[in-house]
Amino acid sequence: MAKKTTPAFSAEMLDQLLDGQDPTTVLRSDGLIGDLKKALAERMLNAELDVHLDSEAEQAAGNHRNGSSQKRVLSDDGELVLSIPRDRHGRFDPALIRKYQRRFPGFDEKIIALYARGMSTRDIQAHVGELYGVTISPDLVSAVTDSVIDEVRAWQSRPLESTYAIVFFDALRVKIRDEGMVRNKAVYLAIGVRCSGHKEVLGLWIEQTEGAKFWLRVMNELKARGVGDILIAVVDGLKGFPDAITAVFPDTVVQTCIVHLIRNSIQLASWKDRKALAAALKPIYQADHAEAAEQALSDYENGPWGERFPTVAQSWRRNWEHVIPFFAFAAPVRKIIYTTNAIESLHSGVRKSIRNKGHFPNDEAASKLIWLALRNITVKWKNPPIAWAAAKAQFAIQFGDRFTLDG
Numbered sequence: 258m259a260k261k262t263t264p265a266f267s268a269e270m271l272d273q274l275l276d277g278q279d280p281t282t283v284l285r286s287d288g289l290i291g292d293l294k295k296a297l298a299e300r301m302l303n304a305e306l307d308v309h310l311d312s313e314a315e316q317a318a319g320n321h322r323n324g325s326s327q328k329r330v331l332s333d334d335g336e337l338v339l340s341i342p343r344d345r346h347g348r349f350d351p352a353l354i355r356k357y358q359r360r361f362p363g364f365d366e367k368i369i370a371l372y373a374r375g376m377s378t379r380d381i382q383a384h385v386g387e388l389y390g391v392t393i394s395p396d397l398v399s400a401v402t403d404s405v406i407d408e409v410r411a412w413q414s415r416p417l418e419s420t421y422a423i424v425f426f427d428a429l430r431v432k433i434r435d436e437g438m439v440r441n442k443a444v445y446l447a448i449g450v451r452c453s454g455h456k457e458v459l460g461l462w463i464e465q466t467e468g469a470k471f472w473l474r475v476m477n478e479l480k481a482r483g484v485g486d487i488l489i490a491v492v493d494g495l496k497g498f499p500d501a502i503t504a505v506f507p508d509t510v511v512q513t514c515i516v517h518l519i520r521n522s523i524q525l526a527s528w529k530d531r532k533a534l535a536a537a538l539k540p541i542y543q544a545d546h547a548e549a550a551e552q553a554l555s556d557y558e559n560g561p562w563g564e565r566f567p568t569v570a571q572s573w574r575r576n577w578e579h580v581i582p583f584f585a586f587a588a589p590v591r592k593i594i595y596t597t598n599a600i601e602s603l604h605s606g607v608r609k610s611i612r613n614k615g616h617f618p619n620d621e622a623a624s625k626l627i628w629l630a631l632r633n634i635t636v637k638w639k640n641p642p643i644a645w646a647a648a649k650a651q652f653a654i655q656f657g658d659r660f661t662l663d664g
Contacts, residue, residue, distance in 0.1 A: 373629035454641025469497030
């Protein structure tokens with residue numbers, strides 16, 4: 258039998274509060290709720306001053322109350338006019354509402370949450386005005402959202418795990434103003450899969466052009482943050498990547514993303530041919546081992562689809578060195594590598610958040626919004642994929658002591 262809980266307020270107390278109240282306004286900021294919030298805040302402020310004045314230092318200095326001053330504060334229920342108690346020596350700085358604070362705790366989080374959903378500054382202004390009946394300036398929205406920059410920097414430099422079983426490296430394109438021109442820049446994301454199977458975004462990097470120097474900088478950054486080993490790195494033909502990662506993590510297996518390779522292949526065909534072309538490629542990536550895969554690729558080249566789309570086979574041949582590691586893994590590991598749901602859902606969520614932005618004024622603005630989107634998405638990443646239980650045993654066999662469950 259469920260334990261009966263004691264209500265926070267008695268029925269008699271609630272009746273007294275509601276007596277004579279207009280039911281249409283009781284929950285509004287200018288109704289009972291607003292009055293209660295104001296009364297509670299002022300009571301807490303007065304209690305804070307009592308504690309301040311009761312201290313030995315203030316008693317010895319002869320400090321005492323000195324009236325109060327009015328202060329307008331923005332809250333998540335609207336604007337409140339509070340009576341802030343003062344002390345004679347002017348040393349009282351309440352924790353609830355600091356001396357120069359103009360927004361009630363919780364208000365900034367509301368603006369940041371709206372911004373993280375991709376709302377523009379104008380939309381946030383209108384939304385806050387409609388909901389809370391207060392007017393906020395674009396500068397206030399920018400100041401509040403800029404406060405997350407320090408969090409972004411701390412996140413980007415946080416310590417990482419010593420070992421990652423898999424790291425997916427991928428990019429999405431965004432428009433950012435740079436040197437007076439709006440340019441298409443790549444936002445590179447790294448998703449690490451720990452040996453426990455749990456996922457995390459390791460970092461984000463914005464760059465207009467990629468190459469070995471850029472990737473070497475990223476790899477050195479990951480190493481400086483504590484990464485000692487990456488078992489498998491899954492990439493989509495990123496320029497200069499293999500040389501850079503092997504320079505820092507020489508034992509890492511570099512694997513071309515099979516899903517991206519298939520997608521890039523079928524994009525060469527018209528819509529009516531894509532399904533059939535995809536079926537013709539299946540024997541290659543579903544082969545039992547590398548030799549069988551290479552034979553399947555040769556069969557494709559010599560078959561009707563190879564004659565119609567010779568560039569597809571050429572693309573697979575160019576990437577073959579980084580395609581064949583896939584075939585050394587057992588089915589459970591292949592499934593983890595092949596399935597890019599984590600990346601796809603991540604990109605989808607980020608694009609949803611930034612789609613209302615025509616372009617970003619600078620890299621920092623892009624980092625700010627993308628990080629907020631990532632934070633909202635990854636909070637739902639709770640458990641490893643179902644296939645990880647089987648993949649874990651295969652990783653232990655394949656990589657031996659390098660696969661450490663405490664890494």
